[in-house]
Amino acid sequence: MEKTIAKKPSKAQVKHFLIYCLIILGGNAIAAAASAFFIIPNGLVMGGTTGVGIFVRNLLAKNGSLNAQWTDWIVNITVYTANIILFLVGAILLGKKFAAATLAGTLLYPSFMSLYTLISGGRPIVTDRLLAVIIGALIFGVGLAMVVRVGASTGGTDIPPLICHKFFGWPVSVTMWCLDACIVFLQLFVVSDVELIFCGILICLISSMVIDKLSPIGMKKTQVKIVSKKYRAIREMILSELNRGVTVLFGQTGYLKEKCFVLLTIVSNRELVKLKNKVQEIDPEAFMTISVVSEVRGRGFSSEGIRLPKELEGKDEEDLAEVPAQQPPQERSSEQP
Numbered sequence: 001m002e003k004t005i006a007k008k009p010s011k012a013q014v015k016h017f018l019i020y021c022l023i024i025l026g027g028n029a030i031a032a033a034a035s036a037f038f039i040i041p042n043g044l045v046m047g048g049t050t051g052v053g054i055f056v057r058n059l060l061a062k063n064g065s066l067n068a069q070w071t072d073w074i075v076n077i078t079v080y081t082a083n084i085i086l087f088l089v090g091a092i093l094l095g096k097k098f099a100a101a102t103l104a105g106t107l108l109y110p111s112f113m114s115l116y117t118l119i120s121g122g123r124p125i126v127t128d129r130l131l132a133v134i135i136g137a138l139i140f141g142v143g144l145a146m147v148v149r150v151g152a153s154t155g156g157t158d159i160p161p162l163i164c165h166k167f168f169g170w171p172v173s174v175t176m177w178c179l180d181a182c183i184v185f186l187q188l189f190v191v192s193d194v195e196l197i198f199c200g201i202l203i204c205l206i207s208s209m210v211i212d213k214l215s216p217i218g219m220k221k222t223q224v225k226i227v228s229k230k231y232r233a234i235r236e237m238i239l240s241e242l243n244r245g246v247t248v249l250f251g252q253t254g255y256l257k258e259k260c261f262v263l264l265t266i267v268s269n270r271e272l273v274k275l276k277n278k279v280q281e282i283d284p285e286a287f288m289t290i291s292v293v294s295e296v297r298g299r300g301f302s303s304e305g306i307r308l309p310k311e312l313e314g315k316d317e318e319d320l321a322e323v324p325a326q327q328p329p330q331e332r333s334s335e336q337p
Contacts (some may be wrong), residue, residue: 047180
């Protein structure tokens, strides 16, 4: 029995993985800096697990059960706890692949928050409330957009919207905004300053706008057209690994007038990164065009997807063979017979 020898990753693959890790690391570091330096020290409120931590801190402070030395750390402890609980729920309901992609964000964000709190001692960089709201929201949005843009997840309150999308088909962006708004309005039970609630809503709006601009999420999907000689392997990858539909279009190259296949598929913005990487692995010379479509309905999106039946594999080559090659038009002579 022959042993399967693992293929050594190429330098390009190692470089891509390192860049992927650095972006996730940097995104979480930037988002945590916004919370630890601008939002939390100024007594502001926000959504996400950080907002839950702020609510717990304010609740304990209101009841007088919070020791002064724990004021700066109770938010970090709550974020750790909430992220781990939501991570376990997501791993059970969304699968092992989701767990692997989310584990980094689940631990990195609260870890950076703890580091920044230790460095700053809980003191804000900017004391002006409005300026802290604007700068904090912008930086927080940039950090989250970096993580989402490479197809990863920050964990925390990203997980409930993904669960609702999987089981009920609810838009991720809408569910996420509603959840953050509920967390912000929850602060009304522990704070008397209504202005803080409006600041929290403003933080959610600004950060959401930044994320939407840098990394669109929600109902918008991505249409991809792929021209490649290795279309069969790419088509099988899209159907089996991404579980997305693919339409095979017959085409002809413009210069050499050779017959070819054009693969047309629709994927989510999170899946686009994986699709590009997989196509690059299969055929580095593949030609791809990517465009954003406003909404997609049909099998695989608003209804269940399908797998490619084994008996249909190879049928595309037979169909292509039946397509007659187009003859180039004959040039007309300028001289009359």
